Amino acid sequence: MDQPKAPSRLHLWRFVRGDEPSPAFEQWAYQDPTLQTQLGADLHLALISTDFYDAEAVWSLRERLGSYLRSLPGPRCRCVRLRDRDIVDMGSFNAPAPVFEQDREWSHEDVMDTLAEVRRRGEPRWWLWAARCTACDQAWLVGSEERQNDLYCLRRLDEKELRAIEDEDRWPQDFDSYERLLHLGREAGRRVRFADPLDSSLDCTMADLARARPGIKVGELASLLNLDIDLAAELARRAERQGGVTISFDEQSSG
Ligand SMILES: [Zn+2]
Structure with missing residues (x-):
């Protein structure tokens, strides 16, 4: 009953998720004698005939293995x-x-x-x-x-x-x-913007970041917090004043 945690199934998942590079996976797949029984003849044949140097072929193998793995019974978690x-x-x-x-x-x-x-x-x-x-x-x-x-x-x-x-x-x-x-x-492409940055927790976040890394540049803060540089500078000055921290303004062009 412990099938979902079977080592080979976890190994297949690692490859499907992209957590295991193709060469290591290929080597493992050729050495696992139980794989054919597990996957069935068709899928196993697709696996061993995959050219692991061909990105497209690897991708389509991951797709096929992924839909096979998702079709198996397993724990309800993700x-x-x-x-x-x-x-x-x-x-x-x-x-x-x-x-x-x-x-x-x-x-x-x-x-x-x-x-x-x-x-x-x-x-x-x-x-x-x-x-x-x-x-x-x-x-x-x-x-x-x-x-x-x-x-x-x-x-x-x-x-x-x-x-x-x-x-x-x-x-x-x-x-x-x-x-x-x-x-x-x-x-990962997340770019949240506050509706009213000057009336938000952004200056506190800046102060915390500067406390963890004194002298952090205002340009870095602007990038991390998805702010225009001038706005970042205004908030950074406030963070310095109220939080007693040091922020570097060297690279800032205006303000
Ligand atoms: Zn879980």
Whole structure:
């Protein structure tokens, strides 16, 4: 009954998600004697005859394997379908989905409802926590980015990493800085703009970012927080005044 966690199925998922590069996957696939029985003759033939140097062929194999894997019974959670590092928007999940995940229009509840908090990192890193899925046992590092883009940054944890967190309070550093969460949101194309930036929490966010990295440039703040440079400068001056932090204005052209 533990089929969904069968090692080869997890391996196939890693490839489908794009978490495993083709050469490593190809090598593994040729060496696993159980694969033909699992996949059936057609799909197995498609796999072993794929030219793994041909991006299009690899993509179409991922599609086929993806629809096969999704058709199998499994836990009700979404863990296995999330990449090792992934982003889940608060509200509807409208991330540009890879082709093999056409129906990836989940709400964050679909993903987060089975993630039970195991431990919080605590101040000053209030955004960071570790979770375990109640449906499949997968552990996750979670960064809640609620100030700018409203999203969760997720990073798959192995059992050793979760134990280090639980037993020794030793955490992977992936989401240690809030700035990193903002970067990840930006890299994923999230560009939230506040309706009234001058009457928002933006100056507090700036102050926190500058406290974590004194001398951060106003241009960097503008980019992270999706602001025009002049507006960013105005907010940055306010953050300096009220937060007692240092922001660098060197590269600013006007203001
Ligand atoms: Zn799960």
